Amino acid sequence: MNMNRKVRKVFKVLFALASTFTFLIILSIIGLLLYVKALGPPPLVVSQSSIFYASDGTIIGETNNGQKRYWVPLEQISEHLIHATISIEDRKFFDHDGFDYKRIVGAAIADLKSMAKVQGASTITQQYARNLFLEHDKTWKRKLHEALYTLRLEAHYDKQQILEGYLNTIYYGHGMYGIEAAANYYFDKPAMELTLSEATILAGIPKGPTYYSPKLHEKNAKARQKTILKAMVKQDKLTAEEAKLALDEPLQFVYKSKTEKIDRLAPYFQDIVKNELLNKLGISERLINNGGLKVYTTLHPLVQKTAEKAIDVEMYHDSTIQSALVAIDPKSGAVIAMIGGNSYEQSPFNRAVQAKRQPGSTFKPLVYYTALENGFTASTQLLSQPTSFTFDEGREVYAPANYNNYYQNGPITLAQAIALSDNIYAVKTNLFLGIDKVVENIKKFGIKSHIASVPSLPLGTSLMSVSEMTNAYAIIANGGKKIEPHVIEKVIDQQGNIVFERDYEKEQVLDPTTTFLLSNLMEGMFDERLNGVEMRVTGSSINNLISRRVAGKSGSTPTDSWMIGFTPQLAVGVWIGYDDNRKIEKVKELIYAKRIWARVMEETLKNKRSESLKTPDDVIAVLVNPQNGKRATEACPIQKMTYYVKGTEPVEFCTEHIKDPRKTKERKNQTEKEDEDDGWFQGIIDRLF
Incomplete structure (x- = not known):
């Protein structure tokens, strides 16, 4: 009891x-x-490459630290790969809650029998947890963390999300993380297009990325493929016949990432992309390098290659002098090509954006815009002759000179002054208008660099970048609408969210009529009807390379050679010079910029129709004698259609070529009156300065 x-x-x-x-x-x-x-749900974020795309959708580069990672949704992964992975890695994936307890017990018994770890029991969820958050050590602490992350994944995400994450993060060897990178590397195709044979080869690699690499151990890889195919047959994912066909299928391995083929395209441009992401969009450097961003840029690969080829052809790989080029879409400000130097490997310094140089006479059109706004027309004449200007209340004297000391030594029209690049006319115009007024107007062209308020302003003595000057010309090309040079259109994060998308402004910053007149006058540098007595239009040396209407302006200083020009479809700026500011003395170096520019314009636009700005309603076209700006008669041997604001067009006819004696007398009287008027105008200039 x-x-x-x-x-x-x-x-x-x-x-x-x-x-x-x-x-x-x-x-x-x-x-x-x-x-x-x-x-709460653990973030499904893993370090992966950010990809840079060109405007045509091709990949031009990426950020990575020796690892290539690309994220693709589950529906863009081959079903063969999905079935093969589940069959060999975790056949009960859709049934368990993150842990396969039967498998864990079986693995433990097998390990005890052999007194070593011979069998794994990790599910796909556990492996994903390890890939996402943990170091691959073998401590109990790591195992506990892995179990906790596994539970969090299963509690907050469905099986499809977990499987997608796993396939995008698992290591496939040779620096390739995720199935998209692996498919790209091994077979040069997206994961969605993998065949059964290709998929079963790749599904076997994660168990031992080195041991089962087909590149290093193809025999091992084929043995693993056979095991996977058998498992798929056993689980009714395949028939035995399909498995045999897949096993026997010959495979064509590539072993090269498609981004590696072109990741050096436009390296200077890619640096500016990273800089814009960081400094303009405020995206952290860590996210840029490892955040898996998709960055859609403005680069046109064909234009970029055209520019690179033009520089190679014209400069004959001359590495002693440097080059820089920027091509811009005038309608948007998108930078479609950029070259920052002769060799990125030798010098990553970007001369197209970072360097500030004197733009020379390419600055003149920005001054002449103000002149056109204040009563000047294509026919406005000033004397072209050696002139000294006194300023600063008589304390300073400035005596500019024309190139090679060539002068018209007589009256010259504004149309000729632009085409011949007459310095005297430019300085007179600047001083007559008032330097401060000119400076204020130039800022409308998007110029942000400091502009010195000096008489030599129109001769380009202030320092500017190629990008800045090319964008100013692009504003003329689009009829006066505000644009900003930029290299990024859109940024998407690895979850598919739009981080940034460009919104274009439509602000009119220049008067459309004045801009049209200026654009038309800038076509004059290629029109030999505007040739002077000793001076030829500055574009004459490249007229044989141009087959369409283009506008532009060249410029030079002792150390710099420039050419910038445009159509409504394209604006291109080219600079040539030495980094150490040595003088440009070789004749061939003086023509590099013009010839490179002409080749890029011609090749880029060759399959596009010729365009020009629409003539405003308040503008009239008049046939004039380009040598004096007067209305042309039938007797004038040279005639040119020229544009004016209605009411400002010339009314006087040219009589120089009429043989009637009465007309000769009238012409003499008129000439005397012109001399008086010009003397009066020059007197105003002299008294002012």
Whole structure:
């Protein structure tokens, strides 16, 4: 009796302990689940390459640290690869809650029998947790963290999301993370297009990325493929016949990422992309380098290659002098090509954006815009002759000179002054208009660099970048609308969210009529009807390379050679010079910029129709003698259609070529009157300065 009582007492104690233990386990499980829920969903973020795309959708480069990672949605992954992976890695993936307990027990027994770890039991969820958050050490602490992350994944994400994450993060060897990078590297195709044979080869690699690499150990890779195909047959994913065909299919391996083929295209441009992401869009450097961003840029690969070829052809790989080029879409400000120097490997310094140089006479059109706004027309004449200008209340004297000291030594029209690049006319115009007024107007062209308020301003003595000057010309090309040079159109994060998308402004910053007149006058540098007595239009040396209407202006200083020009479809700026500011003395170096510019314009636009700005309603076209700006008669041997604001067009006819004596007398009287008027105008200039 006493024994029975003792036994019952022991049983009661054991039952109480068991009940308490069970309760504590249940309570712990509930607490763990509540804790997992309270922690919320773990972020599905993994370090992966940010990809740079050109305007045509091709990949031009990426950011990476020796690892290539690309994220693609599950529906863009081959079903063969999905079935093969699940069959060999975790056949109960869709049935368990993150842990395969039967498999864990089986693996433990196998390890005990062999006294070593011979069998793995990690599910796809566990492996994904490890890939996302953890170092691959083998401590108990790591295992506990892995289990916790596994529970969090299963609690907050569905199986499709987990599988997608796993396939985008698993390591496939040779620096390739994720199935898209692997398919690209091994077979030069997207993951969606993998065949059954290709998919089963790739599905076998993660178990041992080196041992099962077809590049290093093709025999091992084929043996692993055979195992996977058998598993798929056993799980009714394939027929035996399909498995045999896949095993026997010859495979064509590529072993090269498609981004590696072109990731050096436009390296200076790619640097500016990274700089714009960081400094203009405010995206952190860590996110740029490892955030898996898709960056859609403005680069046109064909235009970029055209520019690179033009420089190679014209400069004959001359590495002693440097070059820079920027091509811009005038309608948007998008930079479609950029060259920052002769060799990025030798010098990553970007001369197209970072260097500030004197733009020379390419600055003149920005001054003449103000002149056109203030009463000047294509026919406005000033004397072209050596002139000294006194300023600063008589304390300073400035005596500019024309190139090679060539002068018209007589009246010259504004149309000729632009075409011949007459310095005297430019300085007179600047001083007559008022330097401060000119400076204020030039800022409308998007010029942000400091402009010195000096008489030599129109001769380009202030320092500017190629990008800045080309954008100013692009504003003329689009009829006076504000644009900003930029290299990024859109940025998407690895979850597909739009981080940034460009919104174009439509602000009119220049008067459309004045801009039209200026654009038309800038076509004059290629029109030999505007040739002077000793001076030829500055574009004459490249007229044989141009087959369409273009506008532009060349410029030079002792150390710099420039050419910038445009159509409504394209604006291109080219600079040539030495980094150490040596003088440009070789004749061939002086023509590099013009010839490179002409080749890029001609090749880029060769399949496009010729365009020009629409003539405003308040503008009239008049046939004039380009040598004096007067209305042309039938007797004038040279005639040119020229544009004016209605009411400002010339009314006087040219009589120089009429043989009637009466007309000769009238012409003499008129000439005397012109001399008086010009003397009066020059007197104003002299008194002012």
